[in-house]
Amino acid sequence: MERHDHASPSVLTALVVDDSFASRTRITMLLHLGGWRVHQAVGTEDALRLAALLQPDLVVTDMVMRQGHGATLMRRLREQGSAARFLVVAARRTHQTRALAAAAGALACLAKPVDPRLFVDVMRGLAPSALAPARADVAPQPAQEIGPQAEEMFLSALPHRLSAIAISAQAGDAAAVAVAADALGTASDRLGHAEIAFLSNSIARDARRGTVSHGRLVALVELCARLDTNSALAAQAATSR
Incomplete structure (x- = not known):
């Protein structure tokens, strides 16, 4: 259109x-x-x-x-x-x-x-x-400029995003898996979580072809769990200073 x-x-x-x-x-x-x-x-x-x-x-x-x-x-x-x-x-x-x-x-x-x-x-x-469309002469903004609150929101929403992908996969709804994985990939990329973004986008791409890889879903959950653990440890270290 x-x-x-x-x-x-x-x-x-x-x-x-x-x-x-x-x-x-x-x-x-x-x-x-x-x-x-x-x-x-x-x-x-x-x-x-x-x-x-x-x-x-x-x-x-x-x-x-x-x-x-x-x-x-x-x-x-x-x-x-x-x-x-x-x-x-x-x-x-x-x-x-x-x-x-x-x-x-x-x-x-x-x-x-x-x-x-x-x-x-x-x-x-x-x-x-x-x-706005990216210009070749403008360097991308560093992820940390988005702000700590955005990172907090990303982490708090992470279990719900993973749950949405998992529930859709269990229901055999590849289209819903693609939408949910795309959303996680977009949010992850915006905050500089390149590995999660890459894996989410791969899952979304496969789902649009009608395939959902159990191995990639497990890898995504493990990757997100490590991120959540590392963030919790960093927060604990900051408060103990």
Whole structure:
């Protein structure tokens, strides 16, 4: 589908989907401050219609709405060929909610009402300048510039992302494995975890061909477990100084 951009190339588009006016307004204001062009939708069908017209770069959606479910919306957007990144907000951030968000390809699941400081920290890695096409004369930003809070969020979401991949693999749903592994690969690459990103992308690539390698899944779990252990040891060492 051909994209019609009415904004300048440096301004990217976000779609905020929530049936709460207060929540939509809060997130829209924060996105505006970050330099995004923002549109709003009340439910799933409204969001799908707008997304087809706007082809947004980012979709921020509530998980449970009176007019649809966030996970369903994200899956349908992917089926329609959307290349948007997804961010989920939820009134109840249960294990199931986070696993559903991760399986649908969300980069993060934030609690409602959204904490402005946490939201800004997450969005730093999704700012228009970060999502714009890379230029050959501009060196990539070092991973540590994303911020310690983003790394904390990545580690806290890691079990849910792995769970989403494992549950989909056990169910024999290769398409869901590909989406969940792609999401983990994207987040890992953004934070400089090259080995996890490489393995996740390999799993996603195989899954898109209809194959899920048990050996690669085991290797990914072991790699993530080592990362989690090393991070815990580093945190313990820092507090004991």
